[in-house]
Amino acid sequence: MNFELMYALAEHSQEPMLLSSSRGDILYVNPAFCELVGQRREAVLEIGSAGWMHLLAETREIKEHLRADGRDAKLEANLWHKSGQKIPVELVSRSFSTSENHSYISVHVRDLRAQKDAHQKLEAQQQELKKAVRELQLVMDFSADLICTFSPDGEFLHVNKACLAILGYTPEELIGRNYRAFIHPEDHAITEQDAVEVIAISKTLNFKNRYLHKDGSTIYLSWSSSLVREENKIYCIGRNISNEVANQAKDKHNEYRLQALLQEGQDMVCILDKEGSYSFVSGSVIHAMGYDPQELIGRKPFEFIHPDDVVDILDEFEQVSAGMDAKTPPFRFKTKAGEWRWLETKGVNCFHHPAINGIIVNSRDITERLQAQRQLELSEKMYKAVFEKNPDFVYSLSPSGYFTSVNAAAISCIGYSEEEFLKMRPRDLLHPDKLKEAEENFVRIKAGESMTTETTVFNANGNKVHLAVTKVPVIVNGELIGVHGIAKDITAVKRQQRLLKDTANRLKNILESIKDAFFTLDKDWCFTYMNHQFEKSLGVKSSDLIGRDVREVFPSERYQKFYAKFQRAFSLQHPTHFEEYSYILNEWLDVSAYPSEEGLSVFIKGVSARKQVEAELKKLSLVASKTVNSVYITDDEARVEWVNDGFTRLTGYTLEEIKGRKPGDLLAGPETNLEKVSVIRQKLNYDKPFVQEVQNRSKSGEVYWSKLDVTPIIDDLTGGKKKFIVIETDITEQKRAEEERTKLTEELLRRNRHLEQFTYIVSHNLRSPVANIIGLTSLLSTSDNPDMQKGIITKLKQTSQNLDYIIRDLNEMLSLQAGVLEEREKIMLPTVIEQVLQELPLDGGSTIRVELNGVGEIGSIRSYVSSIISNLLTNAVKYKSPDRPLCLTIQAEHHQTEGMVCLMVTDNGLGINLKKRGQKPVWPLQTIPFPCLWQRIRAIPGKNPSRSPGRICNR
Structure with a gap:
């Protein structure tokens, strides 16, 4: 069978199947499998690396169920549907290997839902049968x-x-x-x-x-x-x-009694003939349906049955006609008044009974019962909705204390699955400290008492969860059948309560530790709290004053101004702050009063020392305001309190604009970064004067340099608080002069370095072509061979042209040193190498090999590159070995990782004798290559995009 046919069979098979590797990776699934799990094939194949066992609802090791011998392995499992539903299936897997020794597993899946449903129905029928047998035995016995x-x-x-x-x-x-x-x-x-x-x-x-x-x-x-x-x-x-x-004589009387029973009974009894028409109707139909029995005789019941129910009733009628007893499902029957009533009917085939010769139909009006049943179902649905959708932890317990049901909120709150819950008791979750209390409470609940308690449990992760639990016993006929509970997660509330308690404690500690006197009054002006500093300052005890009116303790005539301010704060419900001199305490007081719904909170601190300092500062400010320099005063947090006119002239900011702000936040210039501002603020923490240069920016945007002379003033009377007097001097012109001197010095050093480099290039680059010209002219004067003279003249032209290039390059270099030329030029590396080779004095046995590996145009200074290459090649010729012909190799390589072009010149010359120089040899040979000379060359953008800055080296 070819592959296409096998693939087509798998694709159109109604049986879900998949193919996986031996590791469990999904390689193929057919449409039937995708339909079974409710996912697209792409989505299923995307989890291939996780293994097809990822689709199973239970954790299983597939290796435990597969056989290596290739025989079928069967197991039952549950697959996850996309909707989250578990699908029971039977998995038949077989492992096999291909000729290439690749192992695979084919898995055929059979949906067991119908089988499971049938099995459940069969079990239910068996239970009913057993029940019927027991009932039959009871019937027989009794x-x-x-x-x-x-x-x-x-x-x-x-x-x-x-x-x-x-x-x-x-x-x-x-x-x-x-x-x-x-x-x-x-x-x-x-x-x-x-x-x-x-x-x-x-x-x-x-x-x-x-x-x-x-x-x-x-x-x-x-x-x-x-x-x-x-x-x-x-x-x-x-x-x-x-x-x-x-009693045959009494039969007729009994018949009358039976007729009366049929007439007045709640059930309607009638007989249908073979055609399905009424041949007898009991009198009870009058009050049940409103019909006279004679109105129905000869008519078919289907005329009165609701059209939607006729089909089902016809099926039941056929079964009864065939000799089977049948009980119809509820159906609607039209009354004489046109109302539809629900009936439940049982039919018995009595055609064999001569006196009946028909089907006995016993009908009962169950309209009210169905309505009650629907109301019950509605109530159950509402209960389930309340149970399942309740945001709180809702559960039920058996009389023995085990969980019988939990809602989704319980699973989310505690973290256990429903299956795990149903194996547990609440005591399994409790904190050990709560076990005894829980057992006592459960005894009370079993006795019929409802209660609400708070407890602590551990969730699946081992974390504590605080719950407020309401437990209600469910008692039927005086017997406890279960316990219903609702638990609310109050962990956050508990945490908040604990936080509030801790906050209250911290607040009390803070109020007790502050150096200011503090007290609170209620709306009746009675003390509710006072800290230790208040008691100490006024010589009172809180136990004597709490609950007493402050105006009784401290007479109004002495504190009239204070009470007036307090009354204003009460009336306007707005904080008030004032300073007042107390003749009783002989001290200036700074008072802050904050009204609230509970009363008034008052802070009092002595400020006599500050008043003295302020008086001194007023004198100093009078002097500072007349000085030419910028002067400003800050508090202990470096916020400006006062500036003189010189500050306004220098910065452009008035006192109103900068008061309460830090100078560094408003004036810092481009070079005064956060780090420098942080250094200045760090120095403010010390009690020593310091000088600092900063770059500032005025209000108009002008940048200037300032020298700050910062002097701290320590006030021992106010607990060591500090103020800072800052004298600011404009040093912009001084800084500019320093910058000019620095630039001039750097320019002189740069020109000196360039001059030294120029001298080096002149001494090396001009020597070689001049020596060549001298040598060639000497040969020209001594040779009579025309061909040789012609060749010498050609060489003289090339050497002269190269000399001209060198002189022009030197001129450009001088221009570069003078600042005329700032950019590098485009250089063709092969051309520069060719020009240098033409000037090279070589004998006939020399071999030159050039391998540039695609490196062409580069960006650099032409004279530098030419000088470097000329020196490298000249050294190779100068120090060639007399024992062998010169073998010279020029190579260029582009190093992408280093971002360079490396030019290498190698030769077989004399090298350097390390032993002679007193150095240890690092190579087995006695000589090593010539020392490397490195020079960076920038590639020209756009010409060789794969080339980048490189190195020229000689070895």
Whole structure:
């Protein structure tokens, strides 16, 4: 079978299947599998690296269920649907290997939902059957009728206990004996005839005969017999009709009574003939449906049944017509008034009964019951909604204290799954300190007491959770059947309460530790709190004053100005701040009063020392205001309190604009960064004067330099608080002069370095072409060979042209040093190398190899590059070995990682004798390459995009 056909079969298969690697990675899924889990194929394949076991609801190790021998392995599991639903499935997996020794696993999935549902229904039916058997046994044991089984030859096989009441014999006395021994002698013949009929047609009904009682009296019995051929038994029910026979005269009276029962009963009884028409209708239909029985006779019930219910009722009618008893589902029946009423009907086929010859239909109006049932269902749905959607932890407990149900909020709050909850008790979650209390409370709840308590539990992560729990016992018929509980997570509330308590404690500690006197009054001007400083300052005790009116303790005539301010704060509900001199304390007081809904909070501190300092500062400010320099005064946090006119002239800011602000935040210039401002503020923490130069920016945006002379003033009378006097001097012109001197010095040093470099280049670059010209002219004067002279003249031209290039490069270098040329030029590296090689004095045996590896145009200073290459090649020729021909290699490589172009010149010359120089050799040879000379060369952008700044080196 080819691959396309196999793929088509898998794609169109109704059976979900997938293919995975031996590690569990999903390689293929068919559409049926995607439909089963409710996901697109791409989404399923995206989790391939996680393994297809990721789709299982339970954690399993697939290796435990797979066999390496290739045989099928089956297991049942649950797959996750996209909606979150668990789908029961049977997985059949087989591992196999390809010819390339690749291992795979094919998995076929069978949806077990229908099977599970059928199994549950079967179990339910079996339970119903067991129940029916038990009920049947009870019926048989307590039935007033004689129920028994016979063998075909008439031997009793089983008899119920009714035989004692009917015949006077116990079941043990009858079982094993033939029924003929107990029949009235006159009824032997008809009994034998009925026995033959039972064997022939398997059933007889209402056969009557007489039995002899143990005491010798005659008992009339009516029999219904049925032969079960598979069991080879005859099942019989015998009813004692002795009284009926004795009371035949009363039958007519009983018939009237029955008619009255049918007329006035709640159930409607009717008979349908073979055509499905009413042949009899009880009188109860009058008050139930409003019809007279004669109005329905001859009409079909389907005329009155709701059209939506007719199909179901027809099916039931056909079943009853076929001989089966049936109970219809509720259906709607139209009353004479046009109202639809819900009926529940049971039909019994009685065509075999001559007196009935039809189907007995017993109907009952269940409209009110259905309405009550729907109301109950609505109540249950509402309860479930309250239970499941409740944001609090809702749960139920069994009488033994185990969880029987929990809502989603409980799972979210505590972190355990529902399955884990149902195996636990609340005590399993409790803090050990709460166990004893919980046990006592549960005893009270079992006694019928509802209660609300607070407790502490541990969640699945081991964290504490505080809960407020309300527990209500559920008692039915005086018996506890469970406990219903609602727990509210109060962890945040507890944390807040603890925080408030800690805050209150901290606040009290703060109020007690502050050096200011502090007290609070309620709305009646009575003390509610005072700190230790208040007690100490006024010589009072809080225990004597709490609850007393402040105006009684401290007379109004002495503190009239204070009480006036307090009254204003109370009236306007606005804080007030004032300074007042107390003649009683002989001190200036700074008072702040803050009104609130509870009363008034008052802070009082002595400021006599500050008043003295302020008086001194006023004198100093008078002097400072007249000085030419900028002067300003700050508080201990470096906020400006006062500036003179010189500050305004220098910065452009007035006192109103800068008061309360830090100078560094407003005046810092471009070079006065946060770090420098931080250094200045750090120096303010010390008690020593200092000088600092800063760059500032005035209000108009002008940048200037200032020298700050900062002097701290320590005030011991106010607890060591500081103020700072700052004298600011404009040093802008001084800084400019310093900058000019610095620039001039740097320019002189730069020119000196360039001059030294120029001298070096002149001494090296001009020497080689001049020496070549001298040598060539000497050869020209001594040679008579025309070809040789022609070659010498050509060489002289090339050497002269190269000399011209060098002189021009020197001129450009001089221009560069003078600041005329600032940018590098574009240089073709192959051309520069060719020009240098033309000037190189080589003999006939020399070999030159040039490998530039694609490096062409670079950006640099032409004279520098030419001089470097010329020196490297000249050194190679100068120090060549006399023992071998010169072999010279020029290579260029682009190093992308280092961002460079590396030019390497290698030769087989003499090298350097390290032993002679007293150095340890680092190579096995006695000589090493010539020392490297490094020069950075910038590549020209756009010409060689893969090239970057590189190195020229000689070795």
